[in-house]
Amino acid sequence: MRKLLFAFLVLSTFRSAAQTFGSGNIVVLRIGEASTLPMTASTAQPVFLDEYNSCGELIRSIPMPVTVSGTNRRLTLPPASADWSEGFISLSEDAQYLALGGYDAAVGTTSVTTSTSSAVNRVVAVINASANVNTSTVLNNRFSTVSIRSVVTDGTNIWVAGGNGGIVYTTTSSSSNTLITSTTGRCLNIYDGQLYASSTATNLRMARVGSGLPTTASQTMVNLPGYATTGGNPLQFFMAKLNGSDTVNILYIADNGQLKKYSLVAGSWVPNGAIGLTTDKFRGLTGTVSGTDVVLYALRRNDNGGEIIQYTDNTGYNTSFANLNPLIIVQADSNKVFRDLSMAPQEAPPMMAKKADRDNTSLRVISKERTANALAEISVSQPVQGMLTIYDMNGRIVHSRKISMDKGVYRYRLDMPANAHGLYFASFLPFNGTLITRKFIY
Helix, strand or coil, rough: HHHHHHHHHHHHHHHHHHHHCCCCCCCEEEEECCCCCCCCCCCCCCEEEEEEEECCCCEEECCCCCCCCCCCCEECCCCCCCCCCCCCCCCCCCCCEEEEEEEECCCCCCCCCCCCCCCCCCEEEEEEEECCEEEEEEEEECCCCCCCEEEEEECEEEEEECCCCCCEEECCCCCCEEEEECCCCEEEEECCCHHHCCCCCCCCEEECCCCCCCCCCCCEECCCCCCCCCCCCCCCEEECCCCCCCCEEEEEECCCCEEEEEEEEEEEEEEEECCCCCHHHHHHEEEEEEEEEEEEEEEEEECCCCCEEEEECCEEEECCCCCCCCEEEECCCCEEEEEEEECCCCCCCCCECCCCCCCEEEEEEEEEECCCCCCEEEEEEEEEEEEEEEEECCCCCCEEEEEEEEEEEEEEEEECCCCCCCCEEEEEEEECCCCEEEEECC
């Protein structure tokens, strides 16, 4: 029996290595697949997260659930809605989690956007850096007869925007929630510990939502200083820090037409030009900072299909980027629609605890029973690479990551399933050593 368990853990550990997202890759939310039913505008379709490298090569496709499994709900989306504002994804500020919203509806269900949320629950998906998908967060009393648009998370806390239903706060795997503002939001993101939203509500286009990361009712949305309060049609946005700034001072926004740039100058957001024509219909956007450059990945022309464009903005802070040249890296196949995109999530860096004091490799899990926190502590006496994997009692992988360590003791935060406390198994398999397993209660 022990030999069989050893073989199972070894095979599962190596199989899980392929689950980690690649550094610098992008993740595209795709609706539909060529082999399924026709892409009727209001009909629920399967949803996939397609991982591409920066050259536009497809690495893999991660399906969202189309059947209920345990606490995980289905997550489907229609290929189009009245304002093309469904299916936006976000990356957590620590770059460890993706989040998106959808419908707990079977593929082929008609009129999901206008369904009541009591009949067709709105569902949140949180995806970690190992591509583990959690769709157990349910909204059965929000965004009824309107679309669920955007979700952002810090791994535990979740904020959701949709239709004319305001912005809602909840937590992972919860079915309860709080309406923090009744003001309409579109795309949500977190920068510098502050919740931001694009909006078309009265006197709002790009706004701060409350102060910090609000969790209570009666929050106020305030338009960014200098940003126009009328006109435009803002959707996804990306903020960055340039010129050694400690806070974000560059804003790029997909304005459902052009791609626009702003810089924060003396407390006011100043326009720095626009890219494209209104017919380009820029809607999705993500980016990353590389030295003094900002590499942008934008999604345009996705009424049906869509294409991903790469721009390298080397113009810097408070300088027009209007003359950048586009590079098309991916185009959607027929019967598929790209809705949004994000940089791929990454594992949290290890915490160096202390120097190793033993000439061997050891593993233990630090966990307080029935709390949300768990750490794996690994001690190594020489540089080691290997796979850290957590299994539940049924042998299912709930967390996995490839790790590299120098000599010392390291601690890694574990992404454990919410509200699923019990007995678990941890394993560490050095690529040139012996499998170590431990039991722990979470």
